[in-house]
Amino acid sequence: MNTAAVVAQKFSFWYGEKQALHEIELNIPDKAITAFIGPSGCGKSTFLRSINRMNETIPGVRHDGDIVLHGQDIYERGVDVEDLRTRVGMVFQRSNPFPKSIYQNVAYGPRINRGLARRQMDELVEKSLRRAALWDEVKDRLGTNALGLSGGQQQRLCIARALANDPEILLLDEPASALDPIATQKIEDLLFELKGQLTVVIVTHNLQQAARISDMTAFFYLGKLIEMDATNTIFTSPREERTDAYVTGRFG
Amino acid sequence: MSGSDLGPGLRHFHEQLAELRRKLLDMADHAEQLVDQSITSLLGRDRVLAESVIAGDKVLNSLEIEIEQLAISLLALQQPMARDLRSIVGTIKVSGDLERVGDHAVNIAESALRLVDEGGAITPSPELEDMARRSRAMLRDALQAFTNADGSLGRDVCKADDAVDALHNSVFRILLTHMMEDARTITPSLELLLVSRNLERVADLATNIGEDAVYLAEGKQIKHHFED
Numbered sequence: 001m002n003t004a005a006v007v008a009q010k011f012s013f014w015y016g017e018k019q020a021l022h023e024i025e026l027n028i029p030d031k032a033i034t035a036f037i038g039p040s041g042c043g044k045s046t047f048l049r050s051i052n053r054m055n056e057t058i059p060g061v062r063h064d065g066d067i068v069l070h071g072q073d074i075y076e077r078g079v080d081v082e083d084l085r086t087r088v089g090m091v092f093q094r095s096n097p098f099p100k101s102i103y104q105n106v107a108y109g110p111r112i113n114r115g116l117a118r119r120q121m122d123e124l125v126e127k128s129l130r131r132a133a134l135w136d137e138v139k140d141r142l143g144t145n146a147l148g149l150s151g152g153q154q155q156r157l158c159i160a161r162a163l164a165n166d167p168e169i170l171l172l173d174e175p176a177s178a179l180d181p182i183a184t185q186k187i188e189d190l191l192f193e194l195k196g197q198l199t200v201v202i203v204t205h206n207l208q209q210a211a212r213i214s215d216m217t218a219f220f221y222l223g224k225l226i227e228m229d230a231t232n233t234i235f236t237s238p239r240e241e242r243t244d245a246y247v248t249g250r251f252g
Numbered sequence: 253m254s255g256s257d258l259g260p261g262l263r264h265f266h267e268q269l270a271e272l273r274r275k276l277l278d279m280a281d282h283a284e285q286l287v288d289q290s291i292t293s294l295l296g297r298d299r300v301l302a303e304s305v306i307a308g309d310k311v312l313n314s315l316e317i318e319i320e321q322l323a324i325s326l327l328a329l330q331q332p333m334a335r336d337l338r339s340i341v342g343t344i345k346v347s348g349d350l351e352r353v354g355d356h357a358v359n360i361a362e363s364a365l366r367l368v369d370e371g372g373a374i375t376p377s378p379e380l381e382d383m384a385r386r387s388r389a390m391l392r393d394a395l396q397a398f399t400n401a402d403g404s405l406g407r408d409v410c411k412a413d414d415a416v417d418a419l420h421n422s423v424f425r426i427l428l429t430h431m432m433e434d435a436r437t438i439t440p441s442l443e444l445l446l447v448s449r450n451l452e453r454v455a456d457l458a459t460n461i462g463e464d465a466v467y468l469a470e471g472k473q474i475k476h477h478f479e480d
Binding site for chain 2: 207208211234235236237238243244247248249250
């Protein structure tokens with residue numbers, strides 16, 4: 001497997017008094033797809049959001065241990081959080097495009113982060129929409145409001161918006177759970193295309209989805225990482241009894 | 253994590269898994285019985301029993317098809333994972349092996365019929381009876397290992413195969429001696445050699461099932477010394 005893009009070392013996390021993560025130790029391979037699975041409340045989304053420090057927007061939280069992104073400890077003093085979130089893009093369960101044009105949605109990040117000439121910006125918008133497999137569907141109406149797109153298109157637009165910042169890592173929290181099978185298939189195809197270009201980490205409740213698209217799968221339960229292995233191993237012969245019980249639907 | 257508080261959907265799936273298991277056990281019982289009867293018909297020169305073995309193989313064939321159909325629909329509709337996946341795929345393979353066991357029993361019964369017709373005086377050596385006993389025991393243990401997901405019993409079955417192979421070699425040498433001493437024994441000796449060969453194959457199939465039991469129980473592939 002590739003070298004690690006993200007390394008967690010004894011990472012723990014608390015919401016006030018409640019401990020949500022217990023000493024998570026794992027390596028997320030570079031330029032591959034890693035899936036986090038586990039029942040609701042198991043900590044998988046909390047861990048995902050810890051990778052770009054998204055949890056810090058919640059009052060009363062604290063953490064212990066480290067998360068190292070391509071050699072840099074992201075919780076170190078002096079780390080620019082805005083810069084971190086440019087390097088680690090995120091897409092949520094419910095698509096959340098800005099109530100602006102399709103073009104402006106994609107150009108939003110680069111406009112703030114980089115001073116690009118109009119022509120370069122046009123190229124970047126096209127490239128990002130192409131990477132998100134949306135270009136052909138929207139190229140004739142870039143100026144129209146993004147909220148007029150279908151749910152699946154909006155979600156791919158959010159992926160395009162994240163890709164426009166050229167992130168090293170793309171985090172996705174249940175990106176397809178509100179979509180129909182065809183829109184879901186498009187998102188999965190797109191993630192497949194992105195593999196090899198950047199590191200993808202996806203939280204999903206859909207085990208078949210995790211099995212179909214990911215290279216590695218991590219199973220979380222009650223705030224602990226129970227087992228992480230090649231996806232094929234997790235879904236055919238996991239080491240841990242609890243993983244077996246979860247993936248066969250016996251609990252969770 | 254127990255199976256007692258399953259919802260109706262998962263309960264339905266588990267009932268179908270149990271049904272699949274019942275069919276496999278049925279098939280296993282039947283296959284063992286055929287091997288048993290084929291050997292008895294051979295030793296006792298029992299034409300009626302040999303003919304019933306040949307007729308009884310049909311049941312195995314239709315059970316194999318039923319198992320395959322149920323297993324394929326479970327794979328398609330339930331998308332099973334981990335232990336359930338290994339169990340269903342294993343069941344398909346084991347039912348194929350049992351169908352082959354039935355074919356070997358039929359071959360032995362056919363040899364028995366030809367030996368009855370031939371009416372020669374040559375008696376099967378004790379080695380052949382020993383082989384029959386061991387192959388049947390291996391088959392029984394392998395199926396028990398598979399149905400109980402008992403990896404250690406599965407490994408024992410694989411180890412037991414060497415003794416049967418060695419017996420097959422002894423039978424071959426004994427029959428060769430007969431044939432060299434007295435040309436009139438050639439025809440019955442060749443029949444008995446075929447019987448020995450069929451028993452050796454039954455033991456090989458039992459070994460396959462033992463390997464499948466290990467994979468089911470432990471998720472480890474031990475075929476072709478894969479583990480080493």
